[in-house]
Amino acid sequence: MLEQEYLRPETLSEAVMLKDKYGKDARILAGGTDLIINLRDNMISCKYIIDIKKVPEMREISYDQNSGLSVGGAVTLNEMMKNEEVKSKYPILVESSKTLANSLLRNRATMLGNICNASPAGDMIPSALVLEGSVEVLSNKGARNIPLKHFFLGVKKNAIFDNEIAVRIIFPRFDGTGAYLKKSRIKGHDLAQIGVAGMLKNDGKLMLAIAAAAPTPLFFDNLGNFDKRNLGDENIIKNIIEKVMKNIHPISDQRASKEYRIAMAEYLIGEVLQKISKEV
Numbered sequence: 001m002l003e004q005e006y007l008r009p010e011t012l013s014e015a016v017m018l019k020d021k022y023g024k025d026a027r028i029l030a031g032g033t034d035l036i037i038n039l040r041d042n043m044i045s046c047k048y049i050i051d052i053k054k055v056p057e058m059r060e061i062s063y064d065q066n067s068g069l070s071v072g073g074a075v076t077l078n079e080m081m082k083n084e085e086v087k088s089k090y091p092i093l094v095e096s097s098k099t100l101a102n103s104l105l106r107n108r109a110t111m112l113g114n115i116c117n118a119s120p121a122g123d124m125i126p127s128a129l130v131l132e133g134s135v136e137v138l139s140n141k142g143a144r145n146i147p148l149k150h151f152f153l154g155v156k157k158n159a160i161f162d163n164e165i166a167v168r169i170i171f172p173r174f175d176g177t178g179a180y181l182k183k184s185r186i187k188g189h190d191l192a193q194i195g196v197a198g199m200l201k202n203d204g205k206l207m208l209a210i211a212a213a214a215p216t217p218l219f220f221d222n223l224g225n226f227d228k229r230n231l232g233d234e235n236i237i238k239n240i241i242e243k244v245m246k247n248i249h250p251i252s253d254q255r256a257s258k259e260y261r262i263a264m265a266e267y268l269i270g271e272v273l274q275k276i277s278k279e280v
């Protein structure tokens, strides 16, 4: 039985005040698809649940040429996937959302919930990393911005302080070609055995991010510059795979063996690079 006090602030300042008052005794509830299960299974505990769905800022999704895309903490994945700016300008977010569970679950699950949950296997994380996203957090001391490459501190540990709430995730203007591919045991109901996102920016910079290959999602932003037409070249792919594989340390668990993860990471990196090279 869940024994938490349920709180439902209607303004951002009220939500921040509650988090400041209760600190680590309070957990934020967005869609609840991780939180409620983790509480039910005694994987986490807390005295208060702060539901952010009534806070107007948390429901906002907006795009601006200069500042890019902003997705509030209570925007569901289905809402994000239907947004015209996301569909046309950030298709990799739609692609990765499609791999997360099923449409019913995506009616509740949020982008920021997936990020804040900080599972090494979270499906939205690799794409968010290669899009060079950042999380805006707020406390009664003010706002700060945490780039995602510094956000993941360990298995289900993130860089948000106990008195802070994540308000939105921000992605700079997208200028490139991206792809996300996932391998899982069951389509639609399982976390990734391996997930790989790739991004080739229009200036030639290549980035890759990998889920479920280490205690935190991995991000590679120093792979060099490439021409899209050559990215499908066998030798180029081989070199990139060698560079990445030196840094991945998967474990064996109920979803896959370490050896399978290594083989699948190599395979999916190749597939992602091929896919990017073929995009027009």
Ligand SMILES: Cc1cc2nc3c(=O)[nH]c(=O)nc-3n(C[C@H](O)[C@H](O)[C@H](O)COP(=O)(O)OP(=O)(O)OC[C@H]3O[C@@H](n4cnc5c(N)ncnc54)[C@H](O)[C@@H]3O)c2cc1C
Pocket (backbone or CB within 6 Å): 027, 028, 029, 030, 031, 032, 033, 034, 035, 036, 037, 052, 073, 099, 100, 101, 105, 108, 109, 110, 111, 112, 113, 114, 115, 116, 117, 121, 122, 123, 124, 160, 164, 165, 166, 167, 188, 189, 190, 191, 192
């Ligand atoms: C049947 C099922 C299938 C699933 N399949 C997948 C899958 O295929 N891929 C996948 O990646 N995940 C999967 N999940 C996990 C989950 O649905 C996702 O991680 C989802 O995106 C979490 O979003 P949420 O809004 O429900 O988060 P919540 O459960 O509300 O929150 C998750 C965590 O983040 C914290 N949090 C949330 N919002 C904030 C905020 N604004 N500020 C600070 N902290 C915050 C919460 O306190 C909690 O600790 C599945 C879950 C279920 C139940």
